[in-house]
Amino acid sequence: MKLIHLTDTHLVQPGLKLYGLDPQARLAAAVADINAHHADAALAVVTGDLTHWGEPEAYAAFRAVMDTLAMPYVVLLGNHDKRTNALASLPAAPQDTNGFVQGFRDTPQGRFIFLDTLDDASHAGQLCPKRLAWIEATLETTGADQSIFFFMHHPPFEVGVHDMDRIALAERDAFRDVIEPYRGRIRHLFFGHVHRPINGNWNGISFSTLRGTSHQVWFDLSEDCAHLASHEPPAYGVVLIGKHSVVVHAHDFLDQSPRFLFSKPGTDDRTYQLGPVEVVG
Numbered sequence: 001m002k003l004i005h006l007t008d009t010h011l012v013q014p015g016l017k018l019y020g021l022d023p024q025a026r027l028a029a030a031v032a033d034i035n036a037h038h039a040d041a042a043l044a045v046v047t048g049d050l051t052h053w054g055e056p057e058a059y060a061a062f063r064a065v066m067d068t069l070a071m072p073y074v075v076l077l078g079n080h081d082k083r084t085n086a087l088a089s090l091p092a093a094p095q096d097t098n099g100f101v102q103g104f105r106d107t108p109q110g111r112f113i114f115l116d117t118l119d120d121a122s123h124a125g126q127l128c129p130k131r132l133a134w135i136e137a138t139l140e141t142t143g144a145d146q147s148i149f150f151f152m153h154h155p156p157f158e159v160g161v162h163d164m165d166r167i168a169l170a171e172r173d174a175f176r177d178v179i180e181p182y183r184g185r186i187r188h189l190f191f192g193h194v195h196r197p198i199n200g201n202w203n204g205i206s207f208s209t210l211r212g213t214s215h216q217v218w219f220d221l222s223e224d225c226a227h228l229a230s231h232e233p234p235a236y237g238v239v240l241i242g243k244h245s246v247v248v249h250a251h252d253f254l255d256q257s258p259r260f261l262f263s264k265p266g267t268d269d270r271t272y273q274l275g276p277v278e279v280v281g
Contacts, residue, residue, distance in 0.1 A: 001109045004034055004044035004071070005237030005248070007153075007192030008212025010052040010080065011062045018052055019229055023214040026254070028065045030213045030236050033253040038238055039070035042107070045114070047192035048078025048153030049212070050086065059089035066092070076114055077101045078153040078193060079123040079167065083116075098130045104138055109241045110147030110187065113138055117154040117169055125154025125169035125193075132171070136178050148186045149241075150179075155191045155209070157202050163227045164194045164217060176203065188246045190239075197235065197250050208248045211235040 011023045034044070046066070051058035066073055075092045077083060083101060086093050094103025100116040115135065119126035127135070142148060154169040156176065169175065179186060189207040195217040199208040211234055218228035233252040240247040260277035263269050272278075 001107065001241040002038060002041040003239040003241060004038060004041045004073075005047065005190055005208075005210065005239055006030065006044060006213060007047040007210065008049040008078065008195055008214065009046065009062065010049055010212065010214040011058045012052050013055055013057045014061045019215045019231075021214055021231065023052070024061050024065060026234055027062070027213050028068075030234065030253050031065055031069055033251075034236065035068070035070045041071045041238070043105075043112075044069055044071055044073040045112075045151050045190065046073065046075045047151055047190060047209075048076045048117075049080045049192060050075055050077070050090075051082075052080050054080065054082030054085050056085050056089060059085055063090055063092075074103075074105070074112075074114055074151075075101075076151060076153055077116055077118045079118060079125070081118060083118055083120070096134050098134070100131055100134070102131065102134055106146070110149055111138075111142050112149045112151060115150065115152040117152050119170070122167070122170075124167040125152075125156075125171075127169065127171045127175055132174055132178055135175075139179065139182050142182070142185075146185070148182060150186065150189045151191075152189070153192050155193060155207075156189075159194055159196070159198055160221050161194060161196060161217065161219070161225070162221070162223050163225050164196075168193070187241075190237075195229075199248065206246060208237065210237050210248075210250045211252075 009027045093101045096102040102116045105112045117125035156169045156172045158165040186205045195212045213234045216230045216232040218230045235250045238249040258279045259281045264272045
């Protein structure tokens with residue numbers, strides 16, 4: 001199964017720029033690249049911060065771009081989103097019985113569980129008792145033979161970028177306790193929020209996140225780091241889920257670096273590799 005992971009698109013009202021960039025144009029470039037090279041993906045998931053301020057016009061612009069995707073998509077919310085406006089504008093936002101943007105999708109590879117970690121009063125993530133109870137119930141109804149994949153905006157642990165760690169998920173222990181009985185079946189955790197390419201292992205669960213399609217968070221692991229943004233290349237993730245593997249490729253879709261042949265047929269390798277390279281594409 002091929003899955004597309006997008007995150008932190010941060011759309012604003014059409015025609016405006018955010019930190020000197022046009023988030024809508026950059027998302028459109030990502031979608032065009034996905035359609036050109038990964039139209040065979042089964043699903044795309046956007047893990048929050050769909051907009052920067054949550055205006056209806058920004059959600060309308062987001063939907064207009066995303067509806068051109070060659071595959072279905074699911075959206076989650078981040079700390080920059082507005083739940084009411086998102087639900088009113090985006091059919092791709094799942095909704096539970098309490099009005100949170102949560103849901104699940106059963107696939108041949110397992111159950112994909114989508115979480116709402118938006119706290120209306122803070123940039124940190126929140127999983128209130130109602131949301132935690134929903135997660136527990138959803139896990140209880142997951143088939144014994146199903147693998148589990150989580151998608152959320154806020155990471156439920158520290159990633160070492162201290163300024164972002166201060167606004168990670170607040171209820172980390174409670175979330176860990178709820179999923180603990182199922183930990184051996186959780187194959188991967190996808191999140192956004194930190195605008196950095198990060199992967200690793202948390203409590204035996206593999207995880208990944210990546211740069212957003214708009215601006216990024218500068219890489220600084222010092223404890224007194226400033227909250228700096230950057231114009232590092234935007235990316236989207238191409239996830240290949242197999243029976244025994246989860247492989248995540250982060251693609252810098254606006255990268256214009258020259259591409260060239262490693263070897264040129266009919267030419268001595270040493271001569272070619274020490275001389276001018278042949279740019280292709």
